[in-house]
Amino acid sequence: MPELPEVENYRRFFAERAVGRIVLRVVVTDPTTVRNASARAFARALAGRTFLRADRHGKWMLARTDGPTLLVHFGMTGDLIWSGDEPPRHRHDRVIFELEGGDELRYRNMRRLGGVWLAHDAGEERTVLGDLGPDALTVGRREFLGHLARRRGGAKAVLMDQRFAAGVGNLIADEVLWQARIHPKRSVASLDAADRARLFGVLRKVLTTAVEEFDYLQSRPAWLSHVRGQPGARCPRCRAPLARVTAAGRTTYLCPRCQPPPG
Template sequence: MPELPDVEGFRKVLVSCAKGRAIRRVDVRDAGVLHGVSVRRLRDALEGRRFTEPERHGKWLLARTGGPTLLLHFGMTGRLLCARPDEALEAHDRVLFTLSGEHQLRYRDQRKLQGLWLADDDSGVAHLLDRQGPDALAVDREDFEDALSSRRGHIKTVLTDQSVLAGLGNLLADEILWRAGLHPRLRSGDLTETERRRLYTHMRRTLRSAVTAGCVPPRDSWLTGHRDDPDPICPRCGTHLRRFRLAGRGTVWCPQCQPDEA
């Protein structure tokens, strides 16, 4: 599933492929990925405009044009790619933006769980994002700690709640909690100030590394690099990792590094 680092990578694709380029044509190959906007309205709003500097908030990508803003959410399987217009299409290429300079931006998505929205102005963007918490990469420590201390749910569930903090998904939450030495079932509101600060520090470090990689990297030194092993071993202490489901999410943790104090 694309998480904050992946979407930051898609933002960079948009910059390199489309920033400053005129949108010559919009081809919607599958209207099922459009939300609250028709094919005709999308074309009328975007064709002839130019993509400007894009922004990212959590898992949302904001493709600005100086007028309407195209908002993209990648769900479980979405991607943004840059191609040439004459390159062969794939079955899951849902929307194509043909640009000046022989560039084409492609929204590709197999499962179509999210998709594309259009906002006419900044108030429309704010309306679409009004249930999003602060961006996990931009939030300051005080706001982060306030958000966690005011909630009673399990810390893993709170971290992946986009209304609390935007951008963290399953892989990042497990990785950050493992690095911070916190069990995923601990109650968010029960964390000490020291634990909240440690969690914030490890979140920042993990996100910076993952953004550089363009994904949550499956490195040998990361929990992420072992979570799908048949018999996963903690890369830090060598203990056998454990699995369970928490709020419907597959969760991996180390019983030695993350003692259960719930």
């Protein structure tokens, strides 16, 4: 499931391949993928435009053009495909950008979560993105701690609240809390200054590492994510059997020894 690290890699991929290119034609094979315009209006608004830049905020990619901004959300199964890497179109390629020079960039999504939106100005962009907090990868220490000080509730629920910090999903939240040795249900109000500083440091480190190592789930055996969800999985740090609970409404893995439950 694409979380912030995956979306940052899609953004880089998009910037490398599509930025600077002119859109000749947009083919929408599944009109439900276009969320705030008709397929026809969407295609017309982007035809002839040049992709100027790719930004990211949380799990959103924002492709700037010399016209409207294209907002992309990858849902659970979204991906970007470059025709040079994979020539034939696939039945789950729901939006296809035909670029000048003959290449195609395709938005592929097996399931119908996520999609593409258009924003013609900053107001429309805010409407689509909703009330997002600072990006979880780039939020500064002072801002993070300031937001945290105003929060109540369980640590996992706070981390996953996109209004708190945008981009943290279920997997990253479990990894960060495990590395920071904080129980997912522990109230953030009970965290002392050292816990808070550690939480920020770990969040930054986990996200930075995961962005740079796209296969971090395989390449980091010392991480919780490496074994998370496997039958009989043990804590990579202390070898205690992992526990599975529901926190923030999501399936959550933790080490009962490294992350003691709230007293």
